[in-house]
Amino acid sequence: MERTFSQAIGQVKTSAVRDILKLTQSSDVLSFAGGLPAEDAFPVEPIRAAYDRVLARGANMLQYGVTEGVLLLREWLAEFLRGKRIETSADRLLLTTGSQQGIDLIFRVMLDPGDRVLVERPTYLAALQALTLSRAEAVEVDSDEAGMRLDDLEAKLTRYRPKIVYVTPTFSNPAGKLWSLERRKGLVELARKHGALLIEDDPYGDIRFDEKLQVTSLYELDAACEGGDGSTGNVLHLGSFSKTVSPALRTGFAAGPGDVIRTMAKAKQASDLHSSSIDQMALFELMTGWDWRTHQRRISTMYRERMEGLTSLWKGTPWEELRWNQPMGGMFVWVMLPENMVASELLKIAVQEGVAFVPGDVFYAGEPARNAMRINFTHTPPTLVPEATARLARALQRYPQ
Amino acid sequence: MERTFSQAIGQVKTSAVRDILKLTQSSDVLSFAGGLPAEDAFPVEPIRAAYDRVLARGANMLQYGVTEGVLLLREWLAEFLRGKRIETSADRLLLTTGSQQGIDLIFRVMLDPGDRVLVERPTYLAALQALTLSRAEAVEVDSDEAGMRLDDLEAKLTRYRPKIVYVTPTFSNPAGKLWSLERRKGLVELARKHGALLIEDDPYGDIRFDEKLQVTSLYELDAACEGGDGSTGNVLHLGSFSKTVSPALRTGFAAGPGDVIRTMAKAKQASDLHSSSIDQMALFELMTGWDWRTHQRRISTMYRERMEGLTSLWKGTPWEELRWNQPMGGMFVWVMLPENMVASELLKIAVQEGVAFVPGDVFYAGEPARNAMRINFTHTPPTLVPEATARLARALQRYPQ
Numbered sequence: 001m002e003r004t005f006s007q008a009i010g011q012v013k014t015s016a017v018r019d020i021l022k023l024t025q026s027s028d029v030l031s032f033a034g035g036l037p038a039e040d041a042f043p044v045e046p047i048r049a050a051y052d053r054v055l056a057r058g059a060n061m062l063q064y065g066v067t068e069g070v071l072l073l074r075e076w077l078a079e080f081l082r083g084k085r086i087e088t089s090a091d092r093l094l095l096t097t098g099s100q101q102g103i104d105l106i107f108r109v110m111l112d113p114g115d116r117v118l119v120e121r122p123t124y125l126a127a128l129q130a131l132t133l134s135r136a137e138a139v140e141v142d143s144d145e146a147g148m149r150l151d152d153l154e155a156k157l158t159r160y161r162p163k164i165v166y167v168t169p170t171f172s173n174p175a176g177k178l179w180s181l182e183r184r185k186g187l188v189e190l191a192r193k194h195g196a197l198l199i200e201d202d203p204y205g206d207i208r209f210d211e212k213l214q215v216t217s218l219y220e221l222d223a224a225c226e227g228g229d230g231s232t233g234n235v236l237h238l239g240s241f242s243k244t245v246s247p248a249l250r251t252g253f254a255a256g257p258g259d260v261i262r263t264m265a266k267a268k269q270a271s272d273l274h275s276s277s278i279d280q281m282a283l284f285e286l287m288t289g290w291d292w293r294t295h296q297r298r299i300s301t302m303y304r305e306r307m308e309g310l311t312s313l314w315k316g317t318p319w320e321e322l323r324w325n326q327p328m329g330g331m332f333v334w335v336m337l338p339e340n341m342v343a344s345e346l347l348k349i350a351v352q353e354g355v356a357f358v359p360g361d362v363f364y365a366g367e368p369a370r371n372a373m374r375i376n377f378t379h380t381p382p383t384l385v386p387e388a389t390a391r392l393a394r395a396l397q398r399y400p401q
Numbered sequence: 402m403e404r405t406f407s408q409a410i411g412q413v414k415t416s417a418v419r420d421i422l423k424l425t426q427s428s429d430v431l432s433f434a435g436g437l438p439a440e441d442a443f444p445v446e447p448i449r450a451a452y453d454r455v456l457a458r459g460a461n462m463l464q465y466g467v468t469e470g471v472l473l474l475r476e477w478l479a480e481f482l483r484g485k486r487i488e489t490s491a492d493r494l495l496l497t498t499g500s501q502q503g504i505d506l507i508f509r510v511m512l513d514p515g516d517r518v519l520v521e522r523p524t525y526l527a528a529l530q531a532l533t534l535s536r537a538e539a540v541e542v543d544s545d546e547a548g549m550r551l552d553d554l555e556a557k558l559t560r561y562r563p564k565i566v567y568v569t570p571t572f573s574n575p576a577g578k579l580w581s582l583e584r585r586k587g588l589v590e591l592a593r594k595h596g597a598l599l600i601e602d603d604p605y606g607d608i609r610f611d612e613k614l615q616v617t618s619l620y621e622l623d624a625a626c627e628g629g630d631g632s633t634g635n636v637l638h639l640g641s642f643s644k645t646v647s648p649a650l651r652t653g654f655a656a657g658p659g660d661v662i663r664t665m666a667k668a669k670q671a672s673d674l675h676s677s678s679i680d681q682m683a684l685f686e687l688m689t690g691w692d693w694r695t696h697q698r699r700i701s702t703m704y705r706e707r708m709e710g711l712t713s714l715w716k717g718t719p720w721e722e723l724r725w726n727q728p729m730g731g732m733f734v735w736v737m738l739p740e741n742m743v744a745s746e747l748l749k750i751a752v753q754e755g756v757a758f759v760p761g762d763v764f765y766a767g768e769p770a771r772n773a774m775r776i777n778f779t780h781t782p783p784t785l786v787p788e789a790t791a792r793l794a795r796a797l798q799r800y801p802q
Contacts, residue, residue: 003661006512035465039781044462052452055448055449063649097498097676103472111404112408190638246679247465250674263406267410270505270527271505272498273499277649277651325428
């Protein structure tokens with residue numbers, strides 16, 4: 001049968017990341033491409049015990065649940081977030097299938113066809129995909145190491161009157177960036193002034209390489225603006241346990257103003273009724289029955305060591321031509337190749353050499369930088385990093401001058 | 402903050418079903434309202450053992466998975482469906498968060514704003530909600546006990562040129578209806594002739610009160626039309642293990658033509674990356690490690706007995722004024738009140754008496770029948786059914802003449 005799909009899905013680019021992931025899963029390619037946590041960071045036994053405790057609670061664990069998600073987990077989560085100075089409550093939290101679903105739902109409930117959304121340059125690929133699926137248009141704001149440039153942000157808020165500004169201010173994907181406090185404050189104020197809802201996507205914030213590093217969330221800054229408990233706030237904070245516990249549980253959350261959360265729940269009801277309540281209960285049993293802080297410290301240390309181990313090999317030829325900043329958390333290093341190199345061309349040579357990364361051009365809503373690459377440092381086992389790095393060096397040297 | 406949500410979400414009616422569910426969860430109301438399986442039908446211990454086996458497989462169970470869903474489960478599922486004469490393969494299956502997500506995804510990838518979808522009269526409420534969220538419009542086809550009336554179907558296919566016809570031909574929600582073979586064949590042929598994709602939503606097909614009853618799926622009939630393996634077919638078959646194993650696992654599936662499944666996977670990637678792979682693996686471990694047929698027989702018998710037990714009480718005053726057909730499977734009886742009664746008004750009295758049901762008007766895309774009510778017979782424990790029935794009888798008698 002000949003079939004005409006919707007215009008929206010026709011415009012969604014499939015994720016090069018996931019296509020490459022598929023390729024590398026079935027070959028000898030060493031991969032810096034995926035955004036995968038390390039498997040040896042997963043607390044397998046505690047999770048196994050958690051599921052066991054959930055099912056021991058009996059048959060009502062297996063019944064339909066409410067769209068908002070398991071109440072016990074939302075109550076625990078409100079306390080957990082309070083510890084991060086995010087003041088919320090169970091009824092202003094929505095549990096989602098990963099934080100990705102939070103992105104998709106907020107776009108679906110806010111955006112009409114042709115609406116504009118301001119995003120960083122570069123930004124998270126799958127947010128761009130969800131945005132396209134909502135028939136909206138992404139507009140890039142000039143960004144540097146400290147975040148969006150506030151002059152360009154204000155100009156574009158005025159010009160495009162966007163309903164939403166979407167950012168990943170803490171250890172971003174792909175750029176591994178940490179926004180400065182000044183830019184955070186400026187963004188929060190400008191978003192309020194121009195009536196744009198601010199989406200703070202924060203899946204990486206708990207992977208912090210310096211324990212003493214203080215990060216102030218947009219949610220907290222916004223709550224200070226209105227002097228309250230966030231109930232009339234202007235920030236939707238999206239989080240996830242995929243990077244710090246396990247992605248397979250697919251448990252993320254949205255914390256935000258009551259009206260936004262209720263409206264997202266309405267959309268979620270139509271899209272999947274609710275996410276797995278067994279997984280939510282298991283996360284509740286896990287988090288209330290072990291030492292999360294120790295686990296968080298362990299994986300942060302593990303990932304910092306992996307990042308340092310990897311970048312310490314990037315010395316001498318051909319690495320001196322490349323530029324990068326060591327990230328202070330998260331899972332990615334963003335590497336700029338010489339201006340004349342095209343990362344997607346380099347990838348073809350790299351795959352021949354047996355190593356993969358993600359070319360940076362897929363992370364731009366506007367004119368892409370073609371000479372950037374995203375390197376994941378969490379997943380490749382340290383024993384394989386020297387070989388993977390040597391392969392990448394050979395690819396760089398083989399790149400036609 | 403004043404906020405403007407999208408036009409689409411503004412038009413989605415919240416589910417009266419779920420609002421009532423919330424009400425009845427926190428009170429002494431006995432409820433025939435929800436579409437809940439019986440908790441004593443859940444195989445708690447086999448599920449507990451299944452999760453245990455999954456986690457014993459090690460840390461890779463906890464990693465990100467592919468958007469299409471766990472391959473082992475898709476391979477098993479292809480065999481399982483073959484047993485129901487649904488010829489498919491792992492790469493033409495998409496695992497979803499309940500079959501609800503399958504409905505939402507197919508609408509998102511097929512429909513542009515203003516597109517028409519043909520539906521039964523009455524039809525599944527949450528399909529109407531998903532359709533509204535996709536900015537499409539539902540058009541009802543005249544329907545009777547045997548399914549859509551083919552003359553009206555053909556007239557509306559010609560007039561509205563819909564991209565999709567959505568039906569629940571086997572033990573439907575809300576009407577508990579089983580389509581005749583003749584209507585099934587007619588629908589399959591007309592949908593092909595007019596180039597409309599046929600969505601066969603089938604969450605209840607495995608709850609069959611007469612084991613010998615042969616039901617031929619639209620998928621099978623369509624495959625016969627093209628004489629092949631379904632790869633170029635015109636039917637998307639949606640299924641679920643929510644009613645027969647447990648809703649909490651949220652594991653449904655879509656079986657259909659390759660291009661449709663691939664496009665749905667693209668949309669799913671943007672909406673949640675993938676559904677819980679732990680739950681999918683647990684379902685795989687469960688289904689390959691126990692006697693499914695015995696379980697299916699057990700719950701079908703249990704639900705038949707509950708349906709018979711309930712309807713056997715509907716004798717004498719005031720029941721003689723009501724009309725219903727005993728369903729041959731599924732979870733619902735559809736009851737017509739006298740013409741002058743309004744079910745939503747009756748519900749108010751019923752809740753005062755301590756019993757709930759779903760007024761039928763919410764299940765219509767067009768002009769509703771106001772004197773219908775949907776009665777669920779699976780969830781109320783048999784010991785409470787006489788009391789719940791007595792309360793409903795009192796409400797009927799109290800209804801103002």
